[in-house]
Amino acid sequence: MSDVAPKAPVTEDPLVEATLLEGRYSNDQIGQSLLRPVLGPPGWGWWALVGVCSALVVLLVVAICVTLFVGVGTWGNNIPVAWAFGIINFVWWIGIGHAGTLISAILLLFGEKWRSSVNRMAEAMTLFAVACAGLFPLLHLGRPWKFYYLVPYPSSLRMWPQFRSPLTWDIVAILTYLTVSTLFWYMGLLPDLATARDTAKETWKRRAWGLLSLGWRGSARHWRNWRTGYLLMAGLATPLVVSVHTIVSFDFAVAQLPGWHTTIFPPYFVAGAIFSGLAMVMTLLLPARRVLRLHHVITEAHLDVLARLLLVAGLFVAYGYIQEHFFGWYGGDPYEMHAMSILRTGPYAPAFWTVFTCNVLVPQLFWSRRLRTSPAVLWGAALLVNVGMWLERFVIVVSPLSEDFLPSSWRHYAPTWVDLSLLSGTVGLFGLGFLLFLKLLPPVPISEVKQLQDELESSERFAREVVAEARAPGGGA
Amino acid sequence: MSRWLLGEFRTSQQLLEAARGLRARGFTRMDALTPFPVEGIDEVLSLPPSRLPLLGLVAGVGGAGGAYLVQWFTQAVDWPLDVGGRPLHSGPAFIPIVFESAVLSAAGALFLGVLVACGLPRVTHPFFDLEDFRSASIDGFWLAVTVVDDAGRDAADAALRALGAAQVSLVDEARR
Structure with a gap:
């Protein structure tokens, strides 16, 4: 079972069904193989990674304490660059989260079978990414303990939040996104928590999973309501992804700053979010597939289709870049033209050209089928895209702010150690969350893989019956 | 206090056929308990559309x-x-x-x-008293027939066995 040799089952014709499951297993074997990382003791690699991530989390705590006790003045941003790492990291993390919802919700609506093997990990990634994202606006408030001022509650001040400002839209969008993705994820987990409960040998594990699974019995009534509810929630989560990142882009597009005030931003941001999220899915999925030996459910067909999606999203992003610069020039506004030209030639030009290389040129590798199914190439490309998308947000935020209307107030930006610690700290927090998820919860939806196999088997049985009928004397045409 | 007769089947196909068989024999108060949603079981059990x-x-x-x-x-x-x-x-x-x-x-x-x-959360459903019922989330396909009296119990037992159940057990809520 554990030594499933991965072959190269990628089909020539994209219309021919690809191998979504290597080999056939009993339902018990599927459950055992997918629960092995959860039921067994963790390996040394897991502990080593947990150590690294915990160290980064300590750094995060230190940086947060400095921010709270000394103030946001310890960050590098100041007038005119009033927004920097706080917003860059926020947009980067929230964008990463979006691919998780894309993979789980949109593909569920489209009935894409390949989603089953990867959606759980992608959704978990979403949760931790959104949690990291939420930290930054909170800390950027300066007095995070007063965040509830953004919520409309009847206070003795007799003031209300300003709902005509995109910043209040933001908090509603983020809280909605975090809540809905958590509910969607937990609902998907219920049947697998029941499987974990029934597979575990130790009583305390059975009790813990029994409580978490809420007493799921797999009754036909359960399944019927669960499927309806799950599908409807997917239908809600799909426009939610688009709306959340649109609202994030409004933070910029509604301002009148050259380089921000443009209608291309909402679609361009959504494409960038999905692009960066796909890259992060691959960054996590490829090592997990190898270490947890999930080659039988995450086949080369999955890598192939993920790489294709990355390429398509990359082309959308490239189109956004081209349009942004074209409109800067075509509009003829000197401030807008300046904002675009300093991107290409100004102090942040190295960052801009790195963005161009990572986000436009690197995905072009995946026109080649051989590269699409090579885990090493995919992983390297995914890392580059992660870097490229972070730098993209950096140039979007910092470059127009540092040189706006009045040359006398131009000032360039450099991050401080607190900024850098917050960024790397959230990487550690994200990694720690994902590692704990891999250890505590089934990383691949077990019931969906069983159902997939059942469907594959019944379609094979049907095909055999048709062939047998055609061959039988007097049968078939 | 309800009583159920639980029969375990090996595959989703057997479960579907058994559910149809039980229906044909006049058993209507049934539930299927399976590790994944079985296509077509909703029609056999004639579940109402979800609201x-x-x-x-x-x-x-x-x-x-x-x-x-x-x-x-x-x-x-x-x-x-x-x-x-x-x-x-x-x-x-x-x-x-x-x-x-x-x-x-x-x-x-x-x-x-x-x-x-x-009807969740309900972590202590009577079915969980049956040790073998653990397979319902792993690889067992279970049919639960609600029985009212001893005659009904014997009839359901016979029907489940005749339809190929690998094992049949009685779960009694009153006897917990």
Whole structure:
């Protein structure tokens, strides 16, 4: 079972069904193989990674304490660059989260079978990414303990939040996104928590999973309501992804700053979010597939289709870049033209050209089928895209702010150690969350893989019956 | 106090055939307990259509309307703040929060609705007393027939065995 040799089952014709499951297993074997990382003791690699991530989390705590006790003045941003790492990291993390919802919700609506093997990990990634994202606006408030001022509650001040400002839209969008993705994820987990409960040998594990699974019995009534509810929630989560990142882009597009005030931003941001999220899915999925030996459910067909999606999203992003610069020039506004030209030639030009290389040129590798199914190439490309998308947000935020209307107030930006610690700290927090998820919860939806196999088997049985009928004397045409 | 007769089958196909067989023999109060949703079992058990879509719609519309009202009341009525002469009751600016609130309340209602419709959480269902029932989430396909009297129990037992059940057990809520 554990030594499933991965072959190269990628089909020539994209219309021919690809191998979504290597080999056939009993339902018990599927459950055992997918629960092995959860039921067994963790390996040394897991502990080593947990150590690294915990160290980064300590750094995060230190940086947060400095921010709270000394103030946001310890960050590098100041007038005119009033927004920097706080917003860059926020947009980067929230964008990463979006691919998780894309993979789980949109593909569920489209009935894409390949989603089953990867959606759980992608959704978990979403949760931790959104949690990291939420930290930054909170800390950027300066007095995070007063965040509830953004919520409309009847206070003795007799003031209300300003709902005509995109910043209040933001908090509603983020809280909605975090809540809905958590509910969607937990609902998907219920049947697998029941499987974990029934597979575990130790009583305390059975009790813990029994409580978490809420007493799921797999009754036909359960399944019927669960499927309806799950599908409807997917239908809600799909426009939610688009709306959340649109609202994030409004933070910029509604301002009148050259380089921000443009209608291309909402679609361009959504494409960038999905692009960066796909890259992060691959960054996590490829090592997990190898270490947890999930080659039988995450086949080369999955890598192939993920790489294709990355390429398509990359082309959308490239189109956004081209349009942004074209409109800067075509509009003829000197401030807008300046904002675009300093991107290409100004102090942040190295960052801009790195963005161009990572986000436009690197995905072009995946026109080649051989590269699409090579885990090493995919992983390297995914890392580059992660870097490229972070730098993209950096140039979007910092470059127009540092040189706006009045040359006398131009000032360039450099991050401080607190900024850098917050960024790397959230990487550690994200990694720690994902590692704990891999250890505590089934990383691949077990019931969906069983159902997939059942469907594959019944379609094979049907095909055999048709062939047998055609061959039988007097049968078939 | 309910009593059920539980029969375990090996494959989803056997389960479907057995459920059809039991129906043909006049058993109507049945439930199937399976590790994954079995296509076609809903029709055999003639389950009513789920009312969750309506719940989602009502909650979504309610959330949207509530969000619009809150924004209108706070911006245009209770605390009118003139920002450069822009309209106080500015509908388009309210759209993002209206949409997000619609999604939030619909998704929340659906989540709770699924739990209520499934009768969850219920971690101590009598079925869990049966040790072998653990396979219902692994690789066993179970049929539960509700029985009222001893004659019904014997008939269901015979029917389940005749339809190929690998094992048949009685679960009695009164005897816990």
